[in-house]
Amino acid sequence: MAAAFIADVMLGRLAKWMRFVGHDVLYFREIDDRELVRMARAEGRVLLTRDRRLTEDFKVRCLLVGSERLDEQLEEVLSEFPPPEGASRRCMRCNVPLETVDKQVVKDAVPEYVYIHHSLFQRCPKCGGIYWEGSHMKNILERIAMIDRSIAQLKRRNRSFKEGDKRTS
Numbered sequence: 001m002a003a004a005f006i007a008d009v010m011l012g013r014l015a016k017w018m019r020f021v022g023h024d025v026l027y028f029r030e031i032d033d034r035e036l037v038r039m040a041r042a043e044g045r046v047l048l049t050r051d052r053r054l055t056e057d058f059k060v061r062c063l064l065v066g067s068e069r070l071d072e073q074l075e076e077v078l079s080e081f082p083p084p085e086g087a088s089r090r091c092m093r094c095n096v097p098l099e100t101v102d103k104q105v106v107k108d109a110v111p112e113y114v115y116i117h118h119s120l121f122q123r124c125p126k127c128g129g130i131y132w133e134g135s136h137m138k139n140i141l142e143r144i145a146m147i148d149r150s151i152a153q154l155k156r157r158n159r160s161f162k163e164g165d166k167r168t169s
């Protein structure tokens, strides 16, 4: 079964992007640490946090995110947890899997130039938000492809770090 996640309040943007690549990520703008940990445990979710204290104080499966930069954060998480094979993208707002819809269905819901120039549309069954392979999505997809490539590099780098540690200790 694919891992599911819950992100701490500092990781809202990371949560959205992870949803977009198909991960199940809960995120609340305001939630206290105990509640965060309680939900992670109750639902078997990996807690994503930037707070080292949280990872030390509570016994919960978590991943400490080191970087402040979104692209590096994505690298950190996706190198550990690659997007599930064949998973649908999820609504960045609602965390609900998107449905592919017929082009005619969205005719009145998207700008005319978008309707004319695009053929693949997906819709969130919860909020009705419509996603298409437009420039916004294309940028994201290119960035994710870039991240996929750098994950391979990152893994190699991590290996050499570990080897380096052994030498110095």
Ligand SMILES: [Zn+2]
Binding pocket: 091, 092, 093, 094, 095, 096, 124, 125, 126, 127, 128, 129
């Ligand atoms: Zn939605």
